[in-house]
Structures are given as C-alpha cells and as structure tokens.
C-alpha cells in the first residue's frame with residue numbers, strides 16, 4: 001500500500017508519522033514563562049541535528065493555531081533545557097503533557113523537582129539523569145497558519161550527566177538510563193518491552209484532584 005501525504009489531512013499525516021518514525025526519545029523540555037515560572041512538557045518529534053557543534057531540533061505543533069507554552073517561551077527567551085525522560089519518569093511525564101494554563105507550572109503537579117542550570121535560566125529536572133542546556137539559534141515554520149508547526153533548532157551549551165550513568169571512559173552509559181521510548185498511538189518502550197500509557201485531559205485530571 002502507498003499513501004500520498006497530499007491526500008491526508010493534518011491528523012492523518014500526524015498519525016502516520018507518529019506510528020512510522022519509532023521508537024523516539026522524549027525530550028522533557030523546561031522553559032520559563034513571562035512571570036519566571038517553570039514550564040515543563042514532553043516532545044518526541046525531537047532529534048540530533050549536529051554533533052559538533054552539538055545542535056538539537058524539536059518539532060512543536062500549534063494549539064488552535066497558537067503557540068504551545070514551550071514554543072512561546074522558547075521564542076521569547078531563546079533558552080530551554082532538554083531533560084532525558086526515563087521509564088521511572090513516565091507518570092510525571094504524562095501529567096506534564098496535559099494542557100495546563102500558561103501561568104501554571106507543571107513541575108509540582110507532575111511530582112518533579114528542579115535544580116539550577118549553569119548557563120541558561122530555565123532549570124533542569126532533578127529526576128532526569130541527563131540534561132542539555134540549550135540556546136535557540138533558529139526557528140523554522142512548516143504548514144499553514146492554523147496548523148503551523150515550528151522546528152526549533154537549539155545549540156547545547158552545557159551537558160549534564162549523573163555520575164551513576166557514566167562509564168569508566170567518561171561517556172554516558174546508555175544502559176544505565178532506563179530510557180523511555182515513544183512508539184505509535186499511546187504506546188511506549190521500556191525495560192520490559194512495550195506498554196500503553198493513556199493521556200488524561202487537564203479538565204478530567206482537575207476533577208480527580210478535588
């Protein structure tokens with residue numbers, strides 16, 4: 001079977017890409033909002049653009065034609081931190097993916113804690129075993145205005161790796177991270193294979209909190 005992307009709408013093409021380009025690492029991105037509150041959200045349309053200089057790219061969709069909070073913050077401050085997401089962080093990660101109002105931080109509700117960065121202002125997520133402090137260098141736009149996607153290109157200005165996840169030669173030990181991979185639909189990849197993790201709507205989650 002072949003599928004011409006020009007025949008599909010935004011949702012269909014998104015679902016095809018989501019289920020085809022797998023497994024994907026998950027960047028838990030911390031940024032600062034206008035009031036200086038910490039915003040955290042996961043992004044799996046994410047990857048390496050260049051190793052030297054170290055540059056990463058994150059594809060951020062829009063919400064009803066408007067920037068998601070991470071995008072608005074990255075655009076304004078030109079700074080962000082990419083926190084590696086591990087399987088142990090999955091419950092917090094899925095909470096941080098909810099549609100929180102822009103002035104509300106996801107950090108505490110997700111059960112995460114922060115630790116200061118050394119070069120940029122957004123803090124790191126302490127529960128993550130490795131983080132990359134980044135400066136935004138370029139923002140590329142794709143799609144029409146009401147369904148725009150931005151590709152944020154950012155240079156890593158500092159790497160942090162938990163000492164427990166370093167090998168004797170000083171390189172990160174990928175086997176120690178217990179990394180979480182994103183598969184298609186609501187499926188993820190962990191130490192014991194694939195599993196499903198459904199997202200909750202912010203409104204429904206609020207009801208469970210009361």
Ligand SMILES: Cc1cc2nc3c(=O)[nH]c(=O)nc-3n(C[C@H](O)[C@H](O)[C@H](O)COP(=O)(O)O)c2cc1C
Nearest residue numbers: 041042043044045059060061068069070097098099
């Ligand atoms: C595992 C996972 C991966 C995600 N990847 C992306 C992505 O690559 N791009 C995107 O725009 N949204 C992605 N999302 C959805 C955002 O996390 C979600 O829209 C979030 O509310 C954005 O938060 P913000 O408004 O604070 O930036 C992902 C969600 C999950 C659970």
